[in-house]
Amino acid sequence: MLKSDRRTLIIDYSLSNNMTLVSKVIIIGGGIGGLTLARACLDVGIAVELYEKRDLDAMLSGPGGIFIQRNALRVYKLLRSGQIYQRFYHSGGKILKGGFFDRQGEPLYINAPQFIGEEDLGVCLLRPELQQILLEALPEGTVRTGVAFEKFEDTDNGIRVFFSDGRTVEGDILVGADVRPLFTTLVANTPVSSAPSVPPTPW
Secondary structure: EEEEEOOOOOOOOOOOOOOOOOOOEEEEEEOHHHHHHHHHHHOOOEEEEEEEOOOHHOOOOOOEEEEHHHHHHHHHHHHHHHHHHHHHHHEEEEEOOEEEOOOOOOOOEEOOOHOOOOOOOEEEEEEHHHHHHHHOOOOOOEEEEEOOOOEEEOOOOOOEEEOOOEEEEOOOOEEEEOOHHHHHHHHHHOOHHHHHOOOOOOO
């Protein structure tokens, strides 16, 4: 569920006739969260535009691998009739055992598929490969790269968003999947260019 001060967007895959007050969502940020949300919106008939300040190559060149656990996989199994889920398993590697260890390497907690009633614990993919799969699940033109968010304003019918290249777009809801610029604009009223950088945190 995504909320604004005026309206609420509910994406409910249990309803064949989903009703929503939202017709268009604008997403800032072309990471995993932004790309996934874009596909979810399209699946329930909501128009979506995604804007990313980096160019496409940079957007798809993040470091590290991503372990997608079973709770997240249940979401991807719903998107695009399960095609994304199937591509994850085709391209990635199944995780059959995992856990947490102390500094001496002694196990604190070990998990295995039989404990959760599944064939595996999830799947692991390189971040660029994961994002490429999500990008390819979107219609051409959904993602606009090389466009930096600057500010937004409320309108009588929704929201208006301003970008660094001078363009403006309007929609019902603005979602900050790249949280720092939007958070800075909302809370600190500080220009995006001078906002402090927050390093990535592994989980």
